[in-house]
Amino acid sequence: MHIRMVGTGSAFAKKYDNNNALIETNGFRLLVDCGITLPKALHQMGLSFPEIDAVLISHIHGDHVGGLEEFAFQMMFKYSRKPVLFIAETLIEPLWEHTLRGGLTQEPLNKLDDFFDVRPLEANKEIELHPGLIIELVQTKHILNKPSYSFLFNRRFFYSADMRFDGGLLRKLVDQGVSTIYHDCQLESPGVVHASLEELLTLPEDIQRKTWLMHYGDAIEQYEGRTGHMRIVEQYASYEV
Ligand SMILES: O=c1ccn([C@@H]2O[C@H](COP(=O)(O)O)[C@@H](O)[C@H]2O)c(=O)[nH]1
Ligand SMILES: [Zn+2]
Ligand SMILES: [Zn+2]
Numbered sequence: 449m450h451i452r453m454v455g456t457g458s459a460f461a462k463k464y465d466n467n468n469a470l471i472e473t474n475g476f477r478l479l480v481d482c483g484i485t486l487p488k489a490l491h492q493m494g495l496s497f498p499e500i501d502a503v504l505i506s507h508i509h510g511d512h513v514g515g516l517e518e519f520a521f522q523m524m525f526k527y528s529r530k531p532v533l534f535i536a537e538t539l540i541e542p543l544w545e546h547t548l549r550g551g552l553t554q555e556p557l558n559k560l561d562d563f564f565d566v567r568p569l570e571a572n573k574e575i576e577l578h579p580g581l582i583i584e585l586v587q588t589k590h591i592l593n594k595p596s597y598s599f600l601f602n603r604r605f606f607y608s609a610d611m612r613f614d615g616g617l618l619r620k621l622v623d624q625g626v627s628t629i630y631h632d633c634q635l636e637s638p639g640v641v642h643a644s645l646e647e648l649l650t651l652p653e654d655i656q657r658k659t660w661l662m663h664y665g666d667a668i669e670q671y672e673g674r675t676g677h678m679r680i681v682e683q684y685a686s687y688e689v
Contacts, residue, residue: 449472449688450473450687450689451471451605451686451687454683455468455489455683458663458664462666464666464683465488466511467609467663468481468486471581476577476580477499478577479503481505481506481609482503483512484515486515498527502534502577503532503533504535505535505536505539506610507596507597512610513543516547517551520548530565531564532567536570536587537569540568544559548560570585571597572584582603584599584600589614590610590641601689603624604626604689605627609632612641613639618651622658627689629655630681630689631662632662633645633663633664635665635668645661648675648678657678660681661680668680
């Protein structure tokens with residue numbers, strides 16, 4: 449399984465695009481989150497929307513869903529196709545009512561299913577998205593009373609999306625066989641709604657060695673050599689996980 453970060457930046461980063469990723473396996477290309485900067489970043493990578501087989505959403509923040517309106521419009525009016533949208537069942541109504549409805553509605557198109565082939569996902573239940581690509585949604589803490597999900601791929605690759613620090617969960621995942629963790633990282637403390645670098649540095653060495661940092665601020669270069677045993681994911685680079 450390959451992963452390419454379309455962006456590695458925090459919500460307010462300007463040197464880095466929104467923290468969105470492409471997971472590629474057996475000829476299947478899954479977009480993980482579709483933020484405000486995604487359409488331009490994807491274009492700069494030489495890719496266009498029809499080359500994406502499905503999109504998966506972690507939670508309703510602009511750097512994770514802000515590019516969906518353009519995705520939907522381009523697919524409908526430029527390519528006459530309905531993209532597959534994998535999304536937790538708890539996020540379906542808020543995604544339409546609170547984010548997309550205003551921009552996308554034009555009678556008779558007035559619901560999420562008019563634009564996307566919606567595939568609801570249940571948390572804590574494995575599902576094969578494509579042959580060779582199994583996913584489990586793990587609900588993690590990010591914003592109070594706002595559902596947010598991390599992703600476990602093929603039982604071995606954990607992608608935090610946006611979450612607060614949870615050392616107990618990371619310990620459990622590693623003990624269960626997770627070999628690679630991509631974790632959001634807020635460089636300055638306190639993390640508040642993300643894991644801070646200071647918190648991540650408290651992880652035991654064996655977990656740190658499996659951990660790569662993403663969703664970072666523009667100051668990341670100043671932190672090179674100061675991330676313990678954790679490595680930094682580079683924007684646009686491709687990794688085998
Ligand atoms: O209580 C809060 C809520 C949000 N923030 C900041 O806003 C961004 C939201 O974007 P993410 O998708 O969560 O990255 C977050 O990074 C915080 O910087 C906050 O500080 N406190
Ligand atoms: Zn974010
Ligand atoms: Zn968020």
